[in-house]
Amino acid sequence: MNDTHAALIVRFYEAFQRLDADAMAACYARDVVFSDPAFGELHGDEARDMWRMLAQRAQDFSLTFDDVVADDTTGSAQWTARYVFTQSGRRVVNRIHARFVFADGLIAEHRDTFDLWRWSRDALGVKGALLGWTPLVQNAIRRQAKKGLAAFRAKRGNAN
Template sequence: MTQHPNAELIQRFYSAFQQLDSRSMATCYHPQVRFSDPAFQGLQGQAAAGMWHMLCARAEDFSLTFEVLQADSQQGRARWVASYRFSQTGRRVVNHIEAEFRFADGLIIEHRDHFNLWRWSAQALGLKGLLLGWLPPVQKAISTKAMAGLAQWQRAQ
């Protein structure tokens, strides 16, 4: 059975991510791509590709598994698990993510990742994240810090 070309596109994206090849990942994105997840919200175009460049460049003790769940001409879904050492605390994180995609011109034009930010914060930040990571102001602070880190990294490039 032949996969839909957009399933192959998702496969190519995550296979590149497994190799920390952010340049190949970026070729899967439409120039007008929109990306969002609980930490990085509302990224568009080059900012979305820049986030993957930063994450790949900073990855420590990284591994990734993925499964393409569905893809057709309009949309797709995948499930992936990233395991890594969070550089700010040195703590091990295993993040389970559900991804949704929309396609245009044979590329990913919208990519939304969903994961439990409280579970992530408990792993990445330890007791503080476990006790406070469910609070909306703490989740907002995590996102604000992630976005500021991305802006700083992009200015340095």
């Protein structure tokens, strides 16, 4: 166990609990690579801005995390986010497994995995339950997530 890297993961999620996206971003390497089932792969400022957008939009948000493990190069954690999905007003409970790669004392790679169909059932209701497993709906979720991030970045003057 690498206590420095484990502490970095803890610092990241404690900042997330406070919705302090700038403190979360400070845990990332300049050229960080992030990925998850909703946003796909994001790089550098795009990944940092995703957290800023999510923190800014968070409604009735809470986060728990555990099972933090880290060695000299990699780490992982389990985390659960509970929030109201603003587009539908529905309550979401999202259980996520995170994997990390470290470089120079920072997170160089962050990959979150979760069940997008389960998320869509919470976030979208009947439509998500009936069709959330289909590539058509999952691709629409991804397009909407990317579109929302692009609009957020454009408003901030960070669009590339």
